[in-house]
Amino acid sequence: MDEFKVPSDLGRIPGKIHCGEGFSNFTADQWRNFFLIYATVALWNHLPGKDRKILTYFVRVCMILVRRIVEINDMKEAHELLIKIIKLIEECYGEEKITPNLHLSLHLCKCSYDYGPLYSFWCFSFERMNGLLGSLPNSHRQIESELMRRLMTEAQINDIINSSSSEVIGLELLDKRPSVSFLSEFLTDEMYRFLMNSRNISESPITGCEEFPGKFLAPQSKDIHLEEQIYDLLIEYYEDTYVDSIFRKLFTENLPNSTIIINRANRYGRCQICAETFGFAAATRHIKSSFVLAKFINRDGNSVDIYLGQIQFFFEHSVHLSSRNLTHKLAYIKWYKLANLTSRFHFSIDDDVKTCNVKLWEDSFYPSSRDNIIPIHNILGWFILVKYKKSDRSNAREYLAVIPINRKFHLR
Known part of the structure; x- marks a missing residue:
């Protein structure tokens, strides 16, 4: 375990x-x-x-x-x-x-x-509330009546706080408790737009500059240079995303109507999307939340597949396009290799791949490519991995067993 x-x-x-x-x-x-x-x-x-x-x-x-x-x-x-x-x-x-x-x-x-x-x-x-009630101090004698009095007192205090009366002396000492739910920080229509964008990437392609119900979190590095290889991949990303535009590096051939991509970005280690916080590979504390599933439009342009990878970092990058400045919220992710079909659906029933709740993947990454950079909107959620061998032989090949986790609001 x-x-x-x-x-x-x-x-x-x-x-x-x-x-x-x-x-x-x-x-x-x-x-x-x-x-x-x-x-x-x-x-x-x-x-x-x-x-x-x-x-x-x-x-x-x-x-x-x-x-x-x-x-x-x-x-x-x-x-x-x-x-x-x-x-x-x-x-x-x-x-x-x-x-x-x-x-x-x-x-x-x-x-x-x-x-x-x-x-x-x-x-x-109810289980959670029972735990909270059990943690409250009491005399260990008349517990029920003590808890009821406490709940009634707090209810009266909340009524006072919520009233608009200015005649209550000392009201400023009582402040509303902040909500413990991250979902309460975001409007329903904002989450709905994010949900629809994430589900329909083939119908409404995501560029990365769309709004999302969340924010980037520390550790952060402002206005940094990306590594040259990642800089090249970023230009490829823009070329694939904005097919009618031409992009180039600074101090390169000045092509007609071309847009210069400046090698400056804000880099972040974590990203909160609604009630979930996604981490990155470099931090031991956050590495378990860095394993994510994401959607990709296949080369045929008609179908969508889900791949899994590990977030290396998040970043914001701006580009001046169509007479306005567009800030893109992106993630740099290394993608795990697919296992062969027989191994991948090892946990299926009667060779029906649709029954496979847990899939096996290779324990290695694909080489770097333009696909390493994606909009954060394409992130479907976490997955949990554990190393797994299909047999007990000492020389049996080791795979990654991948268990997808439902999001706090579900995406498909």
Whole structure:
């Protein structure tokens, strides 16, 4: 379990997991992390074929249902998979294993149609509130009444703060508590535009100068020179992005109607997009949040594929184009190599690649190219990686098992 490189804000599960009663203290949040992150890789070689199917279908269902934004077609897929899971359990383990909870799971999608995604009414928030209540000081005697008095007092204070009365003496001493949610800092329509831009890169190509719900974070270096190789790649990026324009370096041949690309940029180590902070490879503290998935338009111009890589740094670069100054928000990313098809879909069921929740990739990067520079809008989210061998042989080839993580608001 320790080999999984999990970003710190995704939570943790106990370091030692024992069978049976050892799982009884798992919270709902820990169960979610166990199945979405650890279960497929950790259990695959220990399960027979039917149990692999059950696990794969269940992980896919969890991946769909715990999103903050869920599409109707995905809900239908989740419901169909739940039916398959229950039929497989009945076939393998008998009718007595079909518990009331399994029956109730068939109503999850109907509940979501009525109340929205499960995220809006599941029990994680109650667990978190129970933890907060348990951490409050008390006399260990009349805990319930003490907590209720405290909650009522704080509610009255909030009412005073929110009132516009100027007659309350000392009101300036009471200030509203800042929200702990990063999502509250951004307007809904701003996040929606970012969501649509990220999803439809083939229909509305992104240049990098579009607005995004977030900001760059330290460490930062202002007005620096990019390495010559990266400078060349940046010019290639602009040539691919603005196909009707001509770009060149300073002090090179003055082509007609050409635009000079100045080798000056602001470099950053981290980028906050809504509630998530993406790190970079050079910082040990942030390296686990530097592994990202991103979208690419294929060479045919018609299809879009997802690739995975590691962020080296973020940067802002400005170029004067069409009588205005355009500031582009970009990321420099090294991309992992694809494994062959047989290895890549090792965790699939019945050779159906669509059932593959975890894919294998090569543990090496592609050579540097223009594709190393992308707009931050093309970043889909994090992935978690762990080294994996398909067999127990000492000379077995080592791959990277890649587990994609749902975003705080979901992109596809």
